[in-house]
Amino acid sequence: MLVKSFPEVQADPGVTRQVLSDSAELMVVAFRFQKKGAEGKLHNHPHIQSTYVESGRFTFTVDGEDIEVGPGDSFVIPSNALHGCKCLEPGTLVDTFTPRRDDFL
Template sequence: MDVAPDADADAEAVEAVDGVFLTQGAVGDDVSIQRFEIEPGETVPEHDHPHEQVGVITAGRLTFVADGEERVVGPDDTYVIPGGEPHAAENRTDEPVVGFDIFSPPRADPDWGE
């Protein structure tokens, strides 16, 4: 087993958009993982990327919006977003949402500002 240096527990969170904090985790040859926290009332604006995105919510409830449809996910719920599919996410609650996203191919150096 290899423990990647970028799997450091001291990795710093980046505020990608107001109230949305992303922390890059380990990056492998085929996948990468990031932790996210979305403050109450905050939104990840609609965006897309070529990576397939598979995730799990560990705390709170998050509303995904894709193709005019909404899906609410909560603790222990998982989801898949195909690569290239425009999507947004909204925390419509009074509690932070925390979760993890896995990307394939790896999203090793995302430009979260775009």
């Protein structure tokens, strides 16, 4: 088993992204939101995404539906669904993607 270390990079204003682990079939990424109001802008991608709220509070928009989530909540975002989030309280999201997001490497 090879352990890799990935840098933390700026994803959006007030948001950093760090790949935690990856393989061709799966990737785990931490998104850290440092301030209220920071956003993960609306976007879509072909990957299936699972999101786990480690800490903080967020409003997610997924295909036009808004949901508010907090610590311990998790959900799946289907392939190509338009989605984004707004930070209500600073915290960390742990996202898993299948297949891997090569654009994050």
